[in-house]
Amino acid sequence: ILQNVRVYINGYLRDTTDIEMKRRVIEAGGRVMYTAAGATHILTSQQLNGGKTHKLLSSRTPSKVSVVRPEWVLDSILAGKRLPERQYHVVRDESSRTLLP
Template identity: 60%
Template sequence: LTKHLLNTLADESNPITHSDIYQRSDFVNSMATGHQRSDGRGNHKPYLASRSKKLAEQLPEQDSNHEAGVLRGVRVYIDGYLANSTDIEMKRIVKLAGGEVLYAASGATHILTSQQLSGAKTQKILSGKVRSIVHVVRPEWITDSIDAGKRLSERSYSLLHNKTNKNLSDMLKASSTPDAPIELD
């Protein structure tokens, strides 16, 4: 089909290159600001509830197989580009493994992305007063956890390295080299 369209670009029967839609169109110049205008701030809760219900209906039901509970309690927000996968496929995988997909970052336990977050988002996560720790991880954390049959540690999949949070082995390494410079962030 594409080859046929490309070969007939000069032909007058080609609707792409020989359309009269411009002459048949009615153009309107608006006196508005150029932005969409609303009647003010309304109650968006019914809209968001309806949207969430429709989106949930599009996702598959959980299977009763062995991988169904691997991500139980995990609330995932997908932020931006995912390498080697699409967001639709990742949402399906998370849902089948027992996790929940969120459409806003608030309330998420894990933010899934293959790229670094912007400075503002990183600042918000590191300095924000959140109820629980938010892990910013690569998509491989999801697939590797499912393959392992258990929830793996997020540390090796993390894109956000907070150098102020050290574990015991990091502290022991620092104390064994007394002349090493102290790293401040």
């Protein structure tokens, strides 16, 4: 389900723990990263701090990292397939350069 997905967990995760999310990601075929470098997804239940958000959105080479809520992992597992990230974004895609409300 999460093949080729490399997850970095950043901060607070609502209704779950980082240990549980790491276990679920690995069981679904993904990898857990211990730094954001090389990650395809950052899991968090809250917006990144201003510096991290600015770095992500203003990068000269826009990052392909999706900053998503942990529900994306859980819902993908329940669905039996990788779901589109857009409904789970904490930060909008690079083209809009804005934060979600």
